[in-house]
Amino acid sequence: MTAGGAAQSGPTARDSRDGRDRRELGQQVLLDELVAAGHVRPLGVDGVWGRSAAFEAVVAGFTAAMRDRFAYLDAEYVSFGPLVPMAAFESTGYVSSFPQLIGGVSVFTGDDRDHRALLAARDRGERW
Secondary structure (H helix, E strand, O other): OOOOOOOOOOOOOOOOOOOOOHHHHHHHHHHHHHHHOOOEEEOOOOOOEEEOHHHHHHHHHHHHHHHHHOHHHOOOOOOOOOOOOHHHHHOOOHHHHOHHHOOOOOOOOOOHHHHHHHHHHHHOOOOO
C-alpha cells in the first residue's frame, strides 16, 4: 500500500520463472559473486565451503563487533570448527599422521516421518 492507500504494483514475492522467490534469487546472486571473487570455494557438499583470508577477516570483524555490542547480555560465545567433505579429507593423508585428531559430523537430511523413525529407533536402543 502507498501512503494514499492504493495498492503498489511491481514484482510479486514469487516472480522468477523457476519458482524461486526474490530472497532465494538474491542469495544465489550473492553466492555466485562470492565464488567469482574467490572469497568462497565450493567443496562439493552443500553447506561446506572453503573461505579466503579476506572472507575470514570480515567474519572475524563482524563477530567481534557483535560480541562487543551485546557484551552486556553476558551470553556464552560458541564457535564451531571448519568442516571438509570426507572425499577431500581422505585425499590429504591426514589420517596417517594425526588419527587422534579426527572427528566426524553426520547430518540428518530426512523429513518429519524419517525424524520420527530415527527417534523411535533411538528409543529402542537401535542404531540411528
